[in-house]
Amino acid sequence: MLDLRVNDAMHRIDAPPEMPLLWALRDLIGLRGTKFACGIGACGACTILLDGEAARACITTIADVGGKAIRTIEGLSGSRGDHPLQRAWKQVNAPQCGYCQPGQIMQAAALLAQTPKPTDRQINDAMAGNICRCGAYQRIKAAIKIAAGEGI
Ligand code: FES
Numbered sequence: 001m002l003d004l005r006v007n008d009a010m011h012r013i014d015a016p017p018e019m020p021l022l023w024a025l026r027d028l029i030g031l032r033g034t035k036f037a038c039g040i041g042a043c044g045a046c047t048i049l050l051d052g053e054a055a056r057a058c059i060t061t062i063a064d065v066g067g068k069a070i071r072t073i074e075g076l077s078g079s080r081g082d083h084p085l086q087r088a089w090k091q092v093n094a095p096q097c098g099y100c101q102p103g104q105i106m107q108a109a110a111l112l113a114q115t116p117k118p119t120d121r122q123i124n125d126a127m128a129g130n131i132c133r134c135g136a137y138q139r140i141k142a143a144i145k146i147a148a149g150e151g152i
């Protein structure tokens with residue numbers, strides 16, 4: 001048994017310690033906003049926050065989490081979905097298919113938490129590992145700038 005703190009709620013997990021956090025979130029806890037794509041830490045679709053820092057849930061085991069606070073897209077602003085990043089995402093219609101977008105938003109949330117007014121270079125660097133097969137990169141970047149209060 002292992003306790004995970006996800007979006008401010010405790011969950012007791014009965015699973016082997018090597019289970020990827022992504023499986024625990026999606027299959028055991030029922031939070032399916034965090035997506036599975038590459039499964040090897042290379043695309044960012046499964047990005048969540050661990051104590052406020054971006055992490056890849058597909059290559060993080062539940063044993064790796066320790067007592068850290070896990071935040072997923074469902075917990076970014078509760079059920080309202082009105083975190084400044086989510087509002088900005090809607091404003092510019094950032095998603096196309098949408099699959100990569102929860103990971104993109106969580107990566108951006110980690111960036112803005114550490115660097116509230118990022119430069120273009122800082123945005124590019126922070127988001128470089130989050131792949132969007134639909135190529136929505138410019139809208140994603142515009143949304144991050146809006147959320148940072150910089151306009152487009
Ligand atoms: S699914 Fe985790 S990085 Fe691609």
Ligand code: FES
Nearest residue numbers: 096098132133134
């Ligand atoms: S919106 Fe389709 S992969 Fe990014």
